Amino acid sequence: MAMPAVARETVFALRRQIAKIEGTLPERLEAPAGAPGAIPGKVRSGFPSGIAEKQIYRDAAGSEITIVRRGLAVAPQDAFLPTGIEGLDTALGGGLPKAALSEIHGAETRDAGAVAGFALSLASLILREKQGLPVLWIGTAEIFREAGFPYARGLNGLFGVAPGQLLFSEAPKLLDALWIAEEAARMTAFAAVILEIRGSPHKLDLTATRRLHARAQSAGRPVLLLRQAGEAEPTAAPVRVIVSAAPAASRRTVAGPLAGSIGRPAFTVAIGKSRTALPGQFTLEWNPDEHAFAERSAPQERAENPVAVVSASLRGADPAPASGSVLAFPAIGSPAAGGQPPRQQHPAHRRPRRAG
Known part of the structure; x- marks a missing residue:
């Protein structure tokens, strides 16, 4: 059963009012299929570029009902x-x-x-x-x-x-x-x-x-x-x-x-x-x-860097190659083999642990 023209107009008015409160227009407000007096058309909106789809329907009294679709509002x-x-x-x-x-x-x-x-x-x-x-x-x-x-x-x-x-x-x-x-x-x-x-x-x-x-x-x-x-x-x-x-x-x-x-x-x-x-x-x-x-x-566009951002761990398999120039630093105070510094460099290790 087709929706009466008065009820359809009331629904459209409520939707427009809700959209105005929320700051958005409904993306799709369509009349039922086969609605009498449907006059589809397109108008250019107030945006610098873009087309707003607008459909005009006539109710039983002959008044026009304008429906804007796809959310393109006419704005300055x-x-x-x-x-x-x-x-x-x-x-x-x-x-x-x-x-x-x-x-x-x-x-x-x-x-x-x-x-x-x-x-x-x-x-x-x-x-x-x-x-x-x-x-x-x-x-x-x-x-x-x-x-x-x-x-x-x-x-x-x-x-x-x-x-x-x-x-x-x-x-x-x-x-x-x-x-x-x-x-x-x-x-x-x-x-x-x-x-x-x-x-x-x-x-x-x-x-x-x-x-x-x-x-x-x-x-x-x-x-x-x-x-x-x-x-x-x-x-x-x-x-x-x-x-x-x-x-x-x-x-x-x-x-x-x-x-x-x-x-x-x-x-x-x-x-x-x-x-x-x-x-x-x-x-x-x-x-x-x-x-x-x-x-x-x-x-x-910059080409992707083929070198890994961070080299893999020395203990891992297949480490990534070093990027840039390799610089030699003095070996003074360097950690011992195994990844841990010598015990004599940590006098705190010889102190008794605090209890409690």
Whole structure:
């Protein structure tokens, strides 16, 4: 039995209202098969590039019902922060939303540096538009103890961020960090708010991310959620990217690539979630002089190092060959054969052990 036109319109209105609260449009809102008066069509959205599919249905009263599919909302062009990479911005539907919660994931703990570097690159782009406002970076004591703080002297040199433009807030617990992030996200005194957490804590659920997303929308400021070794979970963030470190290319000079050198910082950015639902993976380089991203072309990829990073143990089988030049050091104080120093070098061994 076909759904009545009034009931169908009510369902569509409720879905649009829920999507507006969550900050996302439903990816698929279709009328039942064979619905009367269906007029499919396509319209160009407000994004710099991309097509939003729109279908128009007429109910029994003759009024039009517009259904937008694939999550491409009509929004002003200045509602997004473009990365400058055409392919990435197109896949994201225009770039990162300026007034929303965005997730930046690192699959492993060792990717924390790449995630932080990518967030600082985005902060540099944000501060270019919001001059005079600082960025607040929130984290727990565990986060800063594990990953450390950004190097103050490198902020200005690599990202053009003055040390006074980046404020840190260290919270003892995750609940405290979430409370600080919610209060800061509603303020217009910050250009952006960065919340860094570790893993997938159950306290960072869909309700908590909805509050952060709603505060960001209300203040018109971006909130970046950095996840160290976090799993992809349902959140209210319309955008999620997975960032890892990419091998640095050789430094480019007038005479060509300089062999054995380390070039600009590079990131591998994969789209895990977006309004367009378009997949993609990009290798980006950060230009510290122009403070802008550049997409690396295939010929600039660095070849894999055929030498093992760490040689195998001498007691293991088939040890890896030594890399580089072998230097001879004085044998004074070297351990004896067998891997242990002579007993006379450890006078503490002759002392009686303490009891209790």
